[in-house]
Amino acid sequence: MEVLDILIIGAGPIGLNCAIEAQKNNLSYLVIEKGTIVNSLYHYPLYMRFFSTAEKLEIDGIPFISTAPKPGRQEALEYYQEIARQKNMNINLYERVLKVHKNQDFFEIETTKRKYSAKNVIIATGFYDIPNFMHIPGEDLPKVKHYYKEPYPYARQKVVVIGSSNSAVDAALETYRKGAEVTMIIRHSEISRSVKYWVKPDIENRIAEGSITAHFNAEILEIKDQSVIFKDQHNQVQEIENDFVLAMTGYLPDFDFLTNSGIELNGDCLNPTYNMESMETNVPDLYLAGVVCGGKDTHLWFIENSRVHAEMIIRNILLKNRDH
Known part of the structure; x- marks a missing residue:
């Protein structure tokens, strides 16, 4: 040999x-x-x-x-x-x-x-x-994606994006612009400082104007077939309707x-x-x-x-x- x-x-x-x-x-x-x-x-x-x-x-x-x-x-x-x-x-x-x-x-x-x-x-x-799995109930549902390719499948869908880094921000902005109703669940207090400098103002402005909903200092607890359960910054448990979860957790x-x-x-x-x-x-x-x-x-x-x-x-x- x-x-x-x-x-x-x-x-x-x-x-x-x-x-x-x-x-x-x-x-x-x-x-x-x-x-x-x-x-x-x-x-x-x-x-x-x-x-x-x-x-x-x-x-x-x-x-x-x-x-x-x-x-x-x-x-x-x-x-x-x-x-x-x-x-x-x-x-x-x-x-x-x-x-x-x-x-x-x-x-x-x-x-x-x-x-x-x-x-x-x-x-x-x-x-x-x-993928850096979250190890929460429902993470293995077909609606949960750990890789994001393109925005078109998420048009007119209720999309939860988990994370605040480049991949999460790109997914949130692209799906929003194709007609998705986007909610971001972010465990930190702000969008990551490592986000590309020409993109960061865009996501922050979309959040500020209410086009994209963002929950900071939040924690995802469970993913269900038609909803997502998370704990917000006030430690209040919320449940929102949801079609897809883009888990951009690294x-x-x-x-x-x-x-x-x-x-x-x-x-x-x-x-x-x-x-x-x-x-x-x-x-x-x-x-x-x-x-x-x-x-x-x-x-x-x-x-x-x-x-x-x-x-x-x-x-x-x-x-x-x-x-x-």
Whole structure:
């Protein structure tokens, strides 16, 4: 069986960047991705625009040409997928990694299709796969959506949006403008300060004028077939009629996969253990790259500030190879 120099888990922007660095340095590699190339971006809302400008999303110095100051989902998909085509990357799509095990000499990687061997493994899986569940009655009803794609299904419906971050604000504004009756349930006292600066005044004005109802310092208690029950800022329990719930409560890395791979998690945020200079975890030759490094703190790493992980990892691998 061939023993790869590197097996990369995840074909997001950072996983692709790791593949580019491996190619540059003549290291044998394979990228395994459970979906399509930049799968998380593919599942973003159709009309989503990035907070970052195009140049901050570039990898390997390849220009990202955008027609707008802030590129959108479609442009990003074209950019990253075209890079994968141009570079003729070794990528297996629609294959999920089930297990990573380190034996004495190398890693054994088991997927839904076959087994692989590699000297080094890079986990670049992001955090968009697992919703941050609220664990309340009714959360499993079909009317509850943890992913928002586009506003059209919610026209003329009573929609509750849970959350106050970018995804919640986008969902609230877009569904409102397509004719939904929107109520936001927000556990904080204000709209998140991390909301895109050109969107924040819009949602605040819509709330101020009463076009969108917002309950701050509120807590969702139960979701029923035709209503939602929540506790308002005065600790009063309210029940309102409802057709759909968009639970924009955030997403989490696959912590079970990380721990089963031997990576130690720390503190309330379950921060993975890794070396800040090499990105190597407590498991020798097992590396982390990209937003997965932040644990529950999913606002810590972005494409623009984790692009450097690829060079750091490959530099460390080459250094080890030289020392051996």
